[in-house]
Amino acid sequence: MAETTTGTTEGVTLEHTPTWIVAVVCSVIVAISLAVERILHYTGKYLKKKNQKPLSEALQKVKEELMLLGFISLLLTVFQVRIAKICMPPSWAVHMLPCKKETSATTTAGETTAHYQTSFSSFVFGTGRRLLSSSTDSGYCENKEKVPLLSTEALHHLHIFIFVLAIVHVTFCVLTILFGGAKIRQWKHWEDSISKDKYDPDEVLKPKVTNVRQHAFIRDHFLGMGRNSAVLGWLHSFVKQFYGSVTKSDYMTLRLGFIRTHCRGNPKFNFHKYMIRCLEADFKKVVGISWYLWIFVVIFLLVNINGWHTYFWIAFIPFILLLAVGTKLEHVITQLAHEVAEKHVAIEGDLIVQPKDAHFWFSRPRIVLFLIHIILFQNSFEIAFFFWIWVQYGFDSCIMGQVGYIIPRLVIGAFIQVLCSYSTLPLYAIVTQMGSSFNKAIFDEHIQEKVVGWHQKARRNKGLRAAANGSSNVGSTDGSTVGIQLGKVTQKESAMEEGKAQAVEPSST
Structure with missing residues (x-):
């Protein structure tokens, strides 16, 4: 009798489960859920108290993503048995596999490995569904001489992956904004020196003639005239994003150009505070997982075919996009410098650049934010997929790929996170203000x-x-x-x- 009880433990329903076990498990789950909900609630109240409406809206966006994740979880849980009972011909299940089909000679080893991996997954994620209904589902389709469309175990693994992806994406976005914001806050002493002691905006109105190329901003960005200047300008922009992406002369010149274009009546306008407000307002757009990003997830899962090394090549997409965005933003600054240097030999007053949308792709500065959104999501996808495979199937899994493909992916992911935080995001914060219009964050x-x-x-x-x-x-x-x-x-x-x-x-x- 004891042997029978042990053998059927995994299949016991609530009818034969001790009530104290049900109560304890429910209490733990409810306590964790309420704790998370209270943390988010009090965080929102704190942000509102500090008049941080953009960050409060970003937190609301995170809540929406969690609600969407919960709804996806509910659908997968409710329909998992029905999906597992959708049968298909066996010939359909041998195409586009992420791993090679195991032969009969390796079946025993494969079963042993699968058992170990499932046990480890159960320990980490609290999963125990593999033995719960997998035999029933396969038997249902075997009676029809078919195979299940998606087993209960595979469906649950997919469920876990979506959860990990959402958490990693939100975490990476928060880290990027925090590190990028810390970098931008280092510019505050430039703003203070400009508005107080070291620089008086009223001096702009005093007549003084200076050679354009004597200005530090022009010396840093003007590379001469002619055909080679365009090529050198792009090369200079590409390299500069890796070191000193924004200098003090850049900040002073772009700030003055913005104020003279959009806030002419207030020469002491706090440009730094305005940038911070703009960045906080944009954060809520970056942290969410938009519908087109879910399409990317489906496409990535589709092309994960054995021998293609898809996720190795996909890692280069955000890498190339990030370099292109950083180069373009630096090149906008270079274009502003060239416009002044090519039109004037000497100027009266301080150096003034003219912001306009024509410097950006398709004359739309907001495209840069869209690309940063894609970059952060794709990088999060790469890292989330790696850790999910590592925990769910083991480092030696065939889905993980060879070590020669894994190490470059991790290096690229870390490089993207660091470069986007400390260079690209600060560049975006200041350079996108060089458009023809201003953000509503200009007002309190x-x-x-x-x-x-x-x-x-x-x-x-x-x-x-x-x-x-x-x-x-x-x-x-x-x-x-x-x-x-x-x-x-x-x-x-x-x-x-x-x-x-x-x-x-x-x-x-």
Whole structure:
């Protein structure tokens, strides 16, 4: 009788499971879930208390991803038995395999290895489904002389992979933003020196003539004129992203160009604080897993075929994209320097660059953020896949591949994470401000809310007047009303915070 009980332990249902075991397991699961929920809740309250709305929205995005992950988990759990009972002809199961089909000579060894790996997986992830219903599912299809579409065990492994991918992606994005933000905060002493002692923006208005090529910004980026200058410019941009991607002369010149274009009425505008707000606002877009990224996951899983070494070659996609993005961002700075140097020999006043969208791919600076999103996700996919295979099947698994392919993938992944954090992301934060328009983060949070409120009120008034008068000749009300009220609010808030009536007067082109 004892032998029978031991042999059927894996198949015991709740009807014959001690209630104290059920209660303990449920208590542990509920306690962990509530702890995570409370941590996220209090983190959100703390961010709101500190007026960190962009980071609060990013946290909300993480909650949405966790909810999506939970729904995927629910679907896989509910339909796992039904999926395992979908049968197909055996000939369909021998194509596009990630590993070679084991021969009869190696079946015993394969079964031993599979048993060890399943036991290790059960210890790490708490899985015990392999013996629970795999025999039943295979027997169901064997009776029809077919094979299951996807076994319960394979379905559960896929479930774990999706979970690991989501966690690794969110973790890597957070680390990238933290390290990149730390690098950008090192520029704060430049902002302080510019706005206080070492640099007075009012000096811009004083007439002084200087040779353009004597400026440090031009010396660092202007490589002469002619056909070779374009090639040298790209090579210089490629190399510069690896060291000193943003210098003090770069920061001072780009900051002044932004202020003279978008905030001409406030020469002491805090450009550094504005960049931080923009970066925090963009974080919520980077941390999520968009629908097209899930398509990438499906494609990557599809082409994981034995002998193709797919994941080795895929590792080069984010690597090449990252180098291209970093080179392009550096080249935008070089283009700004060349524009000034080619047009002027000497200038009156300080060196002013002209921000415009034409310097970016397809005249759209936001494409850079889209590419960074893809880079971080693909790199996360590589690392998550590696650790999932290592824990689930072992380092010697055929899916893992040869050591000669594994080591370069890990090196490339680490290189991407470091370069993106300390070079590409800071470059993105400052260079994308060199577009023709500015980000709404240029205003403080309370000013943004009032501007949006006036804009909505103006649109409602426009609709009411059009309905009352039977005409649409009230188009000027929208823009003019918002502009007038924006000027009043900006002036009022600036007077309250800085003690003087000097407002931000942006002019988007």
